[in-house]
Structures are given as C-alpha cells and as structure tokens.
Amino acid sequence: GQNIDQPTEMTATEGAIVQINCTYQTSGFNGLFWYQQHAGEAPTFLSYNVLDGLEEKGRFSSFLSRSKGYSYLLLKELQMKDSASYLCAVMDSNYQLIWGAGTKLIIKP
C-alpha cells in the first residue's frame, strides 16, 4: 500500500528553528508537496520538490531525498502565526496525491 508518515505533533519556541520530517512509500513518484493548514481553514501551498536537494523560500525550506523516500520542511525564525498543521503529500505514478495526516506545530512564546 501507499503510505506517508509524519509526526503527529511538534512543539517549538518562537524565534527558533524546527524541522518536520516526512517519509513516504508510494507507487512511483511525481513530486512531493508541503501545505500549511491553520485550524478550520483550507490548506495553502508551501513548496514542491521533484528533484533531490534543498529548495529555499524565505523562512521556509524543503528538502527531498528520493532514494531514501524522505523529505523535511525547515522553518526558521519561528513566529506565532506559524502555529498550524503541516501536510506532506506525494504525487504517485498516476498523478494522484497521497496525503499524510499532518503535523500539528505548536509555537510557544
């Protein structure tokens, strides 16, 4: 079967750095996505990785290793507004998105 694993919940301090890991086992690979979802709201797109390596976008970076079936989302200079769930999703060989259950990130002052 197809599977995305990410931690259920993480806690970090305002101003610090946090890394949210995602491992996947899918039928083929056509890219990995990270979405941010605030409570009661829709997911918003953060990043897309299809090749190995690090993609940096402001305070957020996303890394991919296809050989390891592994990605992480790195959030720097954490702000209270970064408190949200972070969803990892992989597009399989049929261009279907397989979603993780999300990591709830709690930011403390």
Next chain:
Amino acid sequence: DAMVIQNPRYQVTQFGKPVTLSCSQTLNHNVMYWYQQKSSQAPKLLFHYYDKDFNNEADTPDNFQSRRPNTSFCFLDIRSPGLGDAAMYLCATSGGSSGANVLTFGAGSRLTVL
C-alpha cells in the same frame, strides 16, 4: 483576485436531509477535486474531474454524488447525510500554467449533521 470559492462556509443539516455544497473557480483550471477532511486526518479524495471526465474514487460511498456543469462550477451532493459525514469538505483545482500539479484550495465547507 483569481480564486476558488466555496459555499456555504458552514452547513448544518439533519440526519438524512440532503445537502448540496458548491464550488466555483476563476482560475480556469481544468481539474477540480472534492476532498473530505475530518479533524486531525489527511484529506480524503472523493471525486475529481479532468475537464468533463468524472473520476470516482473506489471507496467513495454512493451517498456522495458530484456534478460539474461547466469549467467554473462543481457541486457535491450528499443525498442522505449521516453523523459520520460531518467533516470539512474541500474543493480544489489544478492545471494552471504556473505549477500544473499544485492544488489551490477553497476555504472549505464545514458540515454539521444533527
């Protein structure tokens, strides 16, 4: 601004009373999706349309139906809502020139079943 709009944002219905949720988009994307998301769970794909081609996920209950009368609009009909259908229903689109695989979501419709 181009966007995906869902109505209503909040819907309360009684057990067994039909509900229709709507989604409209001004992005001119050719693919539209309906997802169901329950608290602290991954979004679950119910249906998607590639243009007018309808794709039903194998495990989507018959209680759920969908219509896409034109490129801009898509509807989700829940014929006889049960308590287990209480969830957030998310409409999304994809197919734009800037990232064909990136989904753009509407704000969601939260369904409560009494």
